Amino acid sequence: MALASAGARLHFGFCNLSLSHERLYGAVGLALAEPRVEIEATPAESVAVRVRDEAAEAVGSRSASAVASALHNDVREYAATAAGLLGVPGATVTVHASLPRHAGLGSGTQLAATTLAAIARAYGMDPAVRERAPALGRGGRSGVGVAAFEAGGFVLDAGHPTARFTTDRPDDGEWRVPPVAARHRVPDDWRFLLVRPDAGPGRNGESEDASMRAAVERAEPGLADRIAGIVTRQVLPAIAAGRAETFGSAVASVGRLNGAWYADEQGGVYRSPVGDVVAALSASPAIFGAGQSSWGPVVYGVTDADHAGAAREAGDNALETAGVAGNVAVVRATNEGARVDG
Numbered sequence: 561m562a563l564a565s566a567g568a569r570l571h572f573g574f575c576n577l578s579l580s581h582e583r584l585y586g587a588v589g590l591a592l593a594e595p596r597v598e599i600e601a602t603p604a605e606s607v608a609v610r611v612r613d614e615a616a617e618a619v620g621s622r623s624a625s626a627v628a629s630a631l632h633n634d635v636r637e638y639a640a641t642a643a644g645l646l647g648v649p650g651a652t653v654t655v656h657a658s659l660p661r662h663a664g665l666g667s668g669t670q671l672a673a674t675t676l677a678a679i680a681r682a683y684g685m686d687p688a689v690r691e692r693a694p695a696l697g698r699g700g701r702s703g704v705g706v707a708a709f710e711a712g713g714f715v716l717d718a719g720h721p722t723a724r725f726t727t728d729r730p731d732d733g734e735w736r737v738p739p740v741a742a743r744h745r746v747p748d749d750w751r752f753l754l755v756r757p758d759a760g761p762g763r764n765g766e767s768e769d770a771s772m773r774a775a776v777e778r779a780e781p782g783l784a785d786r787i788a789g790i791v792t793r794q795v796l797p798a799i800a801a802g803r804a805e806t807f808g809s810a811v812a813s814v815g816r817l818n819g820a821w822y823a824d825e826q827g828g829v830y831r832s833p834v835g836d837v838v839a840a841l842s843a844s845p846a847i848f849g850a851g852q853s854s855w856g857p858v859v860y861g862v863t864d865a866d867h868a869g870a871a872r873e874a875g876d877n878a879l880e881t882a883g884v885a886g887n888v889a890v891v892r893a894t895n896e897g898a899r900v901d902g
Contacts, residue, residue, distance in 0.1 A: 562681035562902025564674045565598040568665035569708040571854040572811040573818035578781035586719035591708035593894040597670045598656040601678035606650040609636045638675040651679045662761035664853035669705030672696040681902045699737035712894040716742040729769045746893035747802040753861030755875045757886035762855025771825040808848025808862030815851030840878035846870035
């Protein structure tokens with residue numbers, strides 16, 4: 561038996577979506593200590609999946625049965641693919657905990673990687689997540705999720721050569737996960753507010769592919785130049801020097817500029833109702849910067865241990881201001897990769 565566990569990740573945006581520049585994408589994000597995915601696996605002659613009730617109840621605004629069914633289908637697909645990649649007959653897989661699906665926290669990549677790692681360890685094998693993630697359909701654009709799984713921390717990935725861009729999505733396995741261009745430890749006293757409004761899921765699957773393709777094909781190249789300046793002169797120095805206020809302001813700027821690329825796809829710089837939540841959080845002195853993680857609807861706020869209580873209160877107030885229900889948490893980052901025991 562093996563047990564694998566990995567935290568969520570935040571995705572602040574990409575460095576470039578324009579075909580006019582040499583490299584495409586280049587994701588900016590970091591690993592969170594929680595919420596977490598936890599998968600148990602034991603060797604078996606075929607693939608069988610069980611989703612514990614508490615795993616489904618903890619992650620969805622939909623009914624627990626609908627969440628459990630979706631989780632079961634996802635994990636069964638990942639487990640079957642993982643067994644084939646590893647050359648083993650199967651595994652009995654139990655989902656003890658998971659992330660909200662398509663909420664902006666990296667649920668797909670963390671679920672796939674954790675399932676692979678648990679099955680591999682159950683057979684005493686190396687999961688080689690970076691090499692095998694593409695065959696699981698992960699890591700095609702952003703490398704933050706895989707890098708967070710590997711070693712945690714703040715991550716800037718190198719993106720892909722623009723010449724490799726195709727209008728059609730490549731088949732699973734026909735790409736490499738972007739290499740890590742920079743990784744930094746997140747200071748221990750930094751905290752991250754997570755506000756998850758009750759809203760529909762973010763773009764995923766074929767709709768995400770179509771939206772990304774449309775955004776890339778019409779992306780204004782000047783935005784990439786502005787983002788590059790913010791990343792090199794503000795984001796990276798701030799994380800290296802431990803300046804949370806500068807870091808929060810800078811990643812929020814990266815997110816707003818990314819939102820200009822996505823405006824036609826999501827109805828504005830932020831999707832609804834994220835814009836109202838971000839605006840309310842940005843007015844709080846306890847929040848150093850706020851934005852939409854990936855396609856949302858999760859909104860992040862950068863803060864620190866001294867302001868954690870006020871940040872949580874700001875999150876509750878932001879939901880009230882936006883007129884939506886939801887939940888609020890203040891979490892730590894993690895500078896460690898996934899835990900795999902067994």
